[in-house]
Amino acid sequence: MDVVSGKWKTLILWELDTHGARRFGELRRGLPGVSEKMLVQHLREMEEDGLVHREVYREVPPRVEYSLTRDGQSLNEALGPLGEWGKARMVRIGAERVHAPVDRAPTRVPKGGGPA
Incomplete structure (x- = not known):
């Protein structure tokens, strides 16, 4: 389960599956809220686990693209039903919260934690 541990790994899988090969900046823009440090860490771990391929192009300026390996694609397919669930x-x-009864006022707990 380490291969999908962490908040961002499944989202990285889905982003790469949806959009194909992506540069680091494109991935980061596609994952609002992820820090640069966290994205770098997860991409390295996923590359070590054989889920992500990192392609370095020898050009100026340097270009690096990330894509899913076959294992990454098959893991993403396996996670599909979990995503649907x-x-x-x-x-x-969401529907339960919208239709929840609101027949009483919210309970307020005083600062000391005792009865009001």
Whole structure:
């Protein structure tokens, strides 16, 4: 499970699967909220695990692209049903929150934690 541990690895897989080979900046823009440090760390780990291929082009300025390996593609396919489950759950939970009864005022806890 280490190959998909962390908040960003599955999102990196889906981003590369959706858009194909991407440069670092393109990946970062496609993953709002990820720090440069975290993206570098996850890409290195995923490359070591054989999920991501890093292609360095010998040109000026230097260009590096990341893409999924066959293992990365097959892992992404295996995670597809999990993603669908998550989407359905978000819709269900969102609907439950929208239709939740609001018949009482929110309870306020005083600073000391005792009764109001």
